[in-house]
Amino acid sequence: MESFEKNLEKYAELVIKVGVNIQPGQVLFVESPIEVAPFTRKVVQKAYEAGAKYVQVSWDDEAVTRTRFEYAPDESFGFYPEWTAKMMEQLAEGGGALLNIKVPNPDLYDGIDSHKVTTATRAASVARQKFQGYVRNKSFSWCLVKAPTKAWASRVFADLPEEEQVPAMWDTLFQINRVDTEDPVAAWQDHIAKLKSMRERLNNKKYKRLHYKAPGTDLSVELPEGHVWYGGASFNDQGVSFVANMPTEEVFTMPHRHGVNGTVTSTKPLNLNGRLVDRFSFRFENGKVVDYTAEVGLEYLKDLLDTDEGARYLGEVALVPHHSPISDLNRIFYNTGVDENASCHFAVGSAYPFTLENGTKMSRDELLQRGANVSLTHVDFMIGSSELSIDGELEDGTMEPVFRNGNWAL
Structure with missing residues (x-):
């Protein structure tokens, strides 16, 4: 347990120092599955320790997401809140940073009418066009990272007993992100230099x-x-x-x-x-x-x-x-x-x-x-x-x- 907690701490620090590379006085917006709240809380702590002025977390709950597609009226799926799009634009324009802990469940929409999902995805894409322009032009700092959810771990490690699936996913994420090294930040600096040489x-x-x-x-x-x-x-x-x-x-x-x-x-x-x-x-x-x-x-x-x-x-x-x-x-x-x-x-x-x-x-x-x-x-x-x-x-x-x-x- 002590080793896990140490690696979790190192992972959160790596994400803040190398991923989004938070600068003193900067605002950070975090999108996270509610299931990985313990990790997200460590990220928030590390952000403030790095000098962040303000950190806001937007929690995602797959059960809530699926409920919309099961029960909402058809007109719901062509709607995307303008205020959400404007908030993201202001984040980028104000020099903030975005951290997205992105772990989509591959089975989330099983049994759901595909047209509903497609319509909702397109509505979000249209509303967020200006913001996505900032993303694709690397106008501001943004980073996508991963953390285990039960649904994801159960699909990837279906060959393991249920109680071992999430721990196995954590160990794997620590490994592929070089968190299990003595100094992950230095390991990433070396890795980035090698990629730079190849490009x-x-x-x-x-x-x-x-x-x-x-x-x-x-x-x-x-x-x-x-x-x-x-x-x-x-x-x-x-x-x-x-x-x-x-x-x-x-x-x-x-x-x-x-x-x-x-x-x-x-x-x-x-x-x-x-x-x-x-x-x-x-x-x-x-x-x-x-x-x-x-x-x-x-x-x-x-x-x-x-x-x-x-x-x-x-x-x-x-x-x-x-x-x-x-x-x-x-x-x-x-x-x-x-x-x-x-x-x-x-x-x-x-x-x-x-x-x-x-x-x-x-x-x-x-x-x-x-x-x-x-x-x-x-x-x-x-x-x-x-x-x-x-x-x-x-x-x-x-x-x-x-x-x-x-x-x-x-």
């Missing part, structure tokens, strides 16, 4: 295209002129570093909106807002998804692609070696924030403007003209495996290996 190598290459080959995957992905690879830490408008996802093992950039051709097949399940999609594939022509399949959750995949025009185009390409801390655990986490850091992945939907030179200063139309995708949504899906090979095409047409057998060959 700099890729930026120096200036690849014109990436070519993917794996079982069920034969895909060509053009990269726009001026694309920039990122990974590890980012810097907000005030020049303060933060880590948007913990854990993170990826380096990423944007693809050209109209430059994706071929077929790609998923290698891990996708938890799509509490609805599971699995064993799916996309076929692209000139950037657009023109055909798709799924053995599980086809209707949910259709809802995603019908969000808006941009939802049928890619907005992110991310590289993660198969031999990495999360992947080596050989376990499916049913949580994109974890699974995407065990696997190369793409995202359908909006690109991050900062992955294009001067992209954060461009208008929507300018971004589109430069090849960046724009959408209300951004959903990552995993395509990496030990059988994936990726070739990089240089400006002069020369091809060279980037990945072989799922790992770096660069």
